[in-house]
Each structure stands twice: as structure tokens, then as C-alpha cells.
């Protein structure tokens with residue numbers, strides 16, 4: 125068995141959960157925040173049997189899209205005034221960041 129931890133964009137999360145559930149996967153959805161953008165994203169936990177693992181990855185790859193997002197970064201442009209003016213920077217946020225772990229034990233009580 126494997127544990128898939130998938131960090132995805134909020135825009136894709138609902139459709140992704142529905143698609144995974146429709147294909148018979150159990151999913152836990154967590155509301156998370158990216159450290160760089162400080163914006164909300166969604167982390168999904170899926171415990172899957174080895175023979176269904178690739179199928180889950182295929183669903184994640186099909187649904188999750190890369191998008192450009194604008195982040196603001198402080199810029200010291202005001203000389204000696206000490207005023208920091210935010211300026212926008214564009215970053216490409218991936219469709220999904222996926223970690224896969226082998227599950228040593230799985231129990232339900």
C-alpha cells in the first residue's frame with residue numbers, strides 16, 4: 125500500500141476529489157497554505173493499494189493544471205524614506221506536487 129500526499133490548487137480540488145471518489149478512491153482533503161505565496165492550497169491524502177496507485181496518479185495528472193499567479197514582493201524603492209513598496213512578480217504554480225510513501229501498516233478501528 126502507498127500513501128499519496130498531493131498538494132494541488134484550490135481551483136482543481138473539488139473536481140479532483142469528485143473524480144477520485146467516482147473511481148473508488150478514499151480521499152482526505154486538508155486546507156493548507158503554500159509557504160512561498162502564503163495563499164491557500166489543498167492537500168489530499170490517499171491510501172491506495174499498489175495495483176491502484178498508478179490509476180490515482182493518472183487522475184491527478186489529468187485534472188490538475190499549472191497556472192500563473194501573481195505574488196507581491198516588498199521592494200526598497202523609496203530611497204532613505206524607509207518605505208517599502210510592494211511590486212508584483214509572476215510565478216508558475218504547478219498542477220500538483222505529489223509525494224509518495226510506502227505504508228508500513230494500515231489499520232482501521
Ligand code: 2BA
Nearest residue numbers: 131157158159160161162163165215216217218219220221
Ligand atoms: P507555495 O510555497 O506557495 O509555492 C507556489 C509556487 O511558487 C511554486 O509552485 C513555485 O513555482 C514558486 N516558488 C515556491 N518557492 C519558491 C522560491 N523559493 N523561489 C521562487 N519561486 C518559488 P509549485 O512548485 O508548483 O508548488 C506549489 C505548492 O506546493 C507550494 O506552494 C507548496 O505549498 C507545495 N510544495 C511544493 N514543493 C514542495 C516541497 N518540496 N515540500 C513541501 N511542499 C511543497
